[in-house]
Amino acid sequence: MRYAGQVAAVLDQAEAAGVRHVSFLSTYNGDRAPREIDIAAVAADLASREAFTQSILRPAWVMQNFTDDHLPRH
Secondary structure: OOOHHHHHHHHHHHHHHOOOEEEEEOOOOHHHOOOOOHHHHHHHHHHHOOOOEEEEEOOOOOHHHOOHHHOOOO
16 A cells, blocks of 8 residues: 555645644654665655654554553463
């Protein structure tokens, strides 16, 4: 699924609306992805925009991936 263009359109709308800060939930090692991969393209587009500041979140461990089987039992 290609989505970088859709995110760019949303960022354009945010910019036009006067949004001052954007947070982008990326993925682990998203900063190492080639530019042609959407996750990297979105991060690059976001970083290039001067209209707002940004936070790029790259989670390394997502706890909701665990079930009770992975938690210690007391």
